[in-house]
Amino acid sequence: MTRELLDKSYSPETVEKKWYGFWEQEKLFHAEESPPQSVSAYSIVIPPPNVTGVLHMGHALNNTLQDILCRYHRLKGDSVLWMPGTDHAGIATQNVVEKKLAAEGTDRHHLGREKFIDAVWAWRQQSGSAIINQLKRLGASCDWDRERFTMDEGLSRAVRKVFVQLYNEGLIYQGDYIINWCCRCRTALSDLEVEHEEIDGAFYHIRYPLSDGSGYLTVATTRPETMLGDTAVALHPDDERYAHIAASATVTLPLMDREIPVIRDTHVDLSTGTGALKVTPAHDPNDFEIGIRHNLPSIKVMDDDGMMTEAAGKFCGMDRFACRKAVVEALKDQGLLAQVTPHRHSVGHCYRCHTIVEPNLSLQWFVKTTPLAEKAIKAVETGKTRIIPESWTKTYYDWMHNIRDWCISRQIWWGHQIPAWTCGACGRMVVAMDTPDTCPDCHSTDLVQETDVLDTWFSSALWPFSTMGWPDQTPLLKAYYPTSVLVTAFDILFFWVARMMMMGIHFMDEIPFRDVYIHALVRDEEGKKMSKSLGNVIDPLNIIDQYGTDAFRFTLAAFAAQGRDVKMSEKRVEGYRHFINKLWNAARFALMHLEEKYADALDQQNEKALSLPDRWILSRLTQVAQQTEAAIDAYKFNEAAGAVYQFVWHELCDWYLEAIKPTLYNDGAEAEKAVTLSVLWQVFKNALVLLHPFAPFVTEEIWHALPGTKGSIMRANWPENLIPGEDPAAEADMKTVMAAITGIRNVRGEMNISPALALSVVAHPEDPQTQAVITANQALIMNLARVSDLAVDTAAQRPKAAATVLIEGAALFVKLEGIIDFSQEAARLEKEIGKLAKEMTGMTKKLENADFLEKAPPDVVAGVREKHKAMVEKRSALETTLGRIRDMME
RNA sequence: GGGCGGAUAGCUCAGUCGGGAGAGCACCGGCCUUACAAGCCGGGGGUCACAGGUUCAAGCCCUGUUCCGCCUACCA
Numbered sequence: 009m010t011r012e013l014l015d016k017s018y019s020p021e022t023v024e025k026k027w028y029g030f031w032e033q034e035k036l037f038h039a040e041e042s043p044p045q046s047v048s049a050y051s052i053v054i055p056p057p058n059v060t061g062v063l064h065m066g067h068a069l070n071n072t073l074q075d076i077l078c079r080y081h082r083l084k085g086d087s088v089l090w091m092p093g094t095d096h097a098g099i100a101t102q103n104v105v106e107k108k109l110a111a112e113g114t115d116r117h118h119l120g121r122e123k124f125i126d127a128v129w130a131w132r133q134q135s136g137s138a139i140i141n142q143l144k145r146l147g148a149s150c151d152w153d154r155e156r157f158t159m160d161e162g163l164s165r166a167v168r169k170v171f172v173q174l175y176n177e178g179l180i181y182q183g184d185y186i187i188n189w190c191c192r193c194r195t196a197l198s199d200l201e202v203e204h205e206e207i208d209g210a211f212y213h214i215r216y217p218l219s220d221g222s223g224y225l226t227v228a229t230t231r232p233e234t235m236l237g238d239t240a241v242a243l244h245p246d247d248e249r250y251a252h253i254a255a256s257a258t259v260t261l262p263l264m265d266r267e268i269p270v271i272r273d274t275h276v277d278l279s280t281g282t283g284a285l286k287v288t289p290a291h292d293p294n295d296f297e298i299g300i301r302h303n304l305p306s307i308k309v310m311d312d313d314g315m316m317t318e319a320a321g322k323f324c325g326m327d328r329f330a331c332r333k334a335v336v337e338a339l340k341d342q343g344l345l346a347q348v349t350p351h352r353h354s355v356g357h358c359y360r361c362h363t364i365v366e367p368n369l370s371l372q373w374f375v376k377t378t379p380l381a382e383k384a385i386k387a388v389e390t391g392k393t394r395i396i397p398e399s400w401t402k403t404y405y406d407w408m409h410n411i412r413d414w415c416i417s418r419q420i421w422w423g424h425q426i427p428a429w430t431c432g433a434c435g436r437m438v439v440a441m442d443t444p445d446t447c448p449d450c451h452s453t454d455l456v457q458e459t460d461v462l463d464t465w466f467s468s469a470l471w472p473f474s475t476m477g478w479p480d481q482t483p484l485l486k487a488y489y490p491t492s493v494l495v496t497a498f499d500i501l502f503f504w505v506a507r508m509m510m511m512g513i514h515f516m517d518e519i520p521f522r523d524v525y526i527h528a529l530v531r532d533e534e535g536k537k538m539s540k541s542l543g544n545v546i547d548p549l550n551i552i553d554q555y556g557t558d559a560f561r562f563t564l565a566a567f568a569a570q571g572r573d574v575k576m577s578e579k580r581v582e583g584y585r586h587f588i589n590k591l592w593n594a595a596r597f598a599l600m601h602l603e604e605k606y607a608d609a610l611d612q613q614n615e616k617a618l619s620l621p622d623r624w625i626l627s628r629l630t631q632v633a634q635q636t637e638a639a640i641d642a643y644k645f646n647e648a649a650g651a652v653y654q655f656v657w658h659e660l661c662d663w664y665l666e667a668i669k670p671t672l673y674n675d676g677a678e679a680e681k682a683v684t685l686s687v688l689w690q691v692f693k694n695a696l697v698l699l700h701p702f703a704p705f706v707t708e709e710i711w712h713a714l715p716g717t718k719g720s721i722m723r724a725n726w727p728e729n730l731i732p733g734e735d736p737a738a739e740a741d742m743k744t745v746m747a748a749i750t751g752i753r754n755v756r757g758e759m760n761i762s763p764a765l766a767l768s769v770v771a772h773p774e775d776p777q778t779q780a781v782i783t784a785n786q787a788l789i790m791n792l793a794r795v796s797d798l799a800v801d802t803a804a805q806r807p808k809a810a811a812t813v814l815i816e817g818a819a820l821f822v823k824l825e826g827i828i829d830f831s832q833e834a835a836r837l838e839k840e841i842g843k844l845a846k847e848m849t850g851m852t853k854k855l856e857n858a859d860f861l862e863k864a865p866p867d868v869v870a871g872v873r874e875k876h877k878a879m880v881e882k883r884s885a886l887e888t889t890l891g892r893i894r895d896m897m898e
Numbered sequence: 899g900g901g902c903g904g905a906u907a908g909c910u911c912a913g914u915c916g917g918g919a920g921a922g923c924a925c926c927g928g929c930c931u932u933a934c935a936a937g938c939c940g941g942g943g944g945u946c947a948c949a950g951g952u953u954c955a956a957g958c959c960c961u962g963u964u965c966c967g968c969c970u971a972c973c974a
Contacts, residue, residue, distance in 0.1 A: 285973095292974080402901080402902080410970095410971090588936090593937085757939060762928080865917090
């Protein structure tokens, strides 16, 4: 790489492409398979994006945070594995390909299973890498050589192994249960895949005539069409309203003319509806339970497409919603519809296609989750796995404690086909890793494999170990499992995190990750969830095109405060682009002066040769490095980003670079210049390293232009144990200097004195230390405050026409004869006294309070006293000056 | 129904040893100062949602209220 002169302003496009290619080429993302014992391993598995996916803001935040962690740990010297990959996303992907087929005028049933799956693979081949390329634009430093896919050979083997073992352990079973059914996707859904939404519906009160002709039982329902499948009416055993109904009573089911029993069950809620509950075991989960308790038949009146079955009598063939209307009309005609009341209730929708789901009785496969959940709960309780922020642990426990068995079978084609075969001859079921040739019982070769596939999340649950080569005992697993942290948004805490915990502990006998960091959701400017239907989606790639990846990443990190959602607006990204540009220009300035001989030259310098700004900035560097480190370690990305931002812009640029300009532009002082440039090199280089996790591209670009650096900044070391390090004395002295400069600038600003006009200042120090500091840094103060003449005089009196600046330990008199009038200065002083008085009130009150003096810790009292005293002194000095000015004005 | 989070400057938000209210953007004034006008210097601006309580001391701890957002649930 050549060291070229840096362009006048930063242009991300070319830089980003160049360095990403360089990193890949140099294999800088590649994790060592077996890192040496002396190096600690750090590993993260990526939450695999769907192959159908396009990068959205959620991915951008999620992956930026992971990348910050990975790059930071590489700089710290850890052996880092960031395992990437994609998820086959069964239903989602199948939907996409089906839509494509529909556009081509065909469908999957015409193609047949095999050809359809070929079509999905072809589609994946063609567009599956889109999201990977988008992650690369984000700067993601994943180990791409190890990229996995949930349907690849190895992971499929892991899935079969897990299925077979769980089946043999009795933790997977098949059975007829009520599940959530999507009539559009024609598949079962797990409870989690159902989204509940409040809907304005109605309560239909229907009269069921008692068979003995003695009257009616009125039931209430929100889904009248299901009455066609009723097989009982249930009453609460203690309900006095129905005490007169005989235990053997029956009712005649309207429209169907079927006699069904009246039963008693404690599930019935006395306070809801009429207290009489219609029981439809085939289409309601509670009714299903009641049905089992009372040995009721289940009658399916709705098929997999949501059409009424033959069991629905004359309603057969109707769509479920049309049927609802027809049933209501028919009941009305017969005078059996007692009333219809509006009722707002939540209705389940398919999370993929948003169709209303139907509880439906069918034969499905389930995982028995309770035994697995126990260990997963314990892992968090004992602190083996930490959830951050901690408030999510409660949510985790709540869900885990109330976990229900997991329906894992899906009636789609794209996914892991369940490894179970049924013998056509004897009916025996064979569950095995490899396709069996013959039935172990009757040796028939007529074996038919289960057509269902597994829930996508079944394979994702194995991700932390399946990607590392399990079921083989690979070196990768040995080195990097358990992973260090899982970074994810809370919306998949149950879907994914909880299930990885269960599977990881069960199959690896070890937790899958030490930390779970749960970050916020990215919302739009108004705090709304971004969605296509709302049209408020901000495309991350669009932002990157406009502002550059680094500015975008910095924005994400800066606003990723724990426990709070990120509201994304372009305005903020623009602000951070300014920061990146600021850094760029600081680099241009530094590079005008730096040469290779200054690289790592600092420890050769005599420390006494360091100027106050040198010592100060080095001290600050040490502190900020520690601060940033602590913040990242605690997943406080906003604090880390803020600390570096503040340091680079407002300390390094605003103060240090300005402070050293006189030295750099002074041709005489070569020795002094050499010291300063050694410091500049040291500070600038380390600032780049601190920034690198957040802004990888611009820091790499500058790194290569900086004389005395070698290779990639990715191989640099995080600043630790710097010499010289913290220097409290330098910080205190610099504070004095800065106060003096700011004070003088303030006079100039407040009085509208042109910067072109140099000022003359007399300093009147009150203690030796302040005197020494001002004297030693006279030139610095004069330069930064634009003062042409600074006298230091312990006996100085306030010159006649002068503004007074009070800093700790000294008064500064800014001579203003002929520049301003006294009334202006009087007004300025009054304003300052007013401000001071306001600040003091709280403190004064405290010091007048006997209880405070008595009960507060002595050091707190002393502290307040000291500050108060200083302010009193300052105020009285200002008042004296004001008095004198007033005297002169008269 | 249960749970969680939020309410701080015009806007977006920081602020968990309880001890003199902060940042960025916006706004006002002054500057094309040889890294940067995507910049520099200075300035104004807050009853920390409301009501109580604990404490010498509350944005922070406790109780209650209002409003907003989210998660979760088999109430027909």
